[in-house]
Amino acid sequence: MEQVKIDMYMSANQDKFPSEKIMLIRNQLEKLEDNKFGFIQSIELKSPTTMLIVSIFLGGLGVDRFMLGQSGLGVAKLLTCGGIGVWALIDLFIIMGKTKDVNYQKIMINAI
Numbered sequence: 751m752e753q754v755k756i757d758m759y760m761s762a763n764q765d766k767f768p769s770e771k772i773m774l775i776r777n778q779l780e781k782l783e784d785n786k787f788g789f790i791q792s793i794e795l796k797s798p799t800t801m802l803i804v805s806i807f808l809g810g811l812g813v814d815r816f817m818l819g820q821s822g823l824g825v826a827k828l829l830t831c832g833g834i835g836v837w838a839l840i841d842l843f844i845i846m847g848k849t850k851d852v853n854y855q856k857i858m859i860n861a862i
Contacts, residue, residue: 798846
């Protein structure tokens, strides 16, 4: 894999991954073939900032969890009105980290 392509991809998306996992992602991308790298580039990554905004306005309804693909937690959050507000408040602090973890998992599953 060309180093320039990897550098461009990482510089465009490094804010969407946990900072401690950046080198692991870079190492996995270096091992990929060109056609698989093209597939990795097409994976839709969620923006942690956007998820925080969604969590602020619609977190009590579980929309943030649905957007992350966590349907079970989204339904639970919806039925409990965000855990009577407590769960929604906690999610305000952790949703950005969860978003970065989900993005990391998407990349690593498809890079293998």
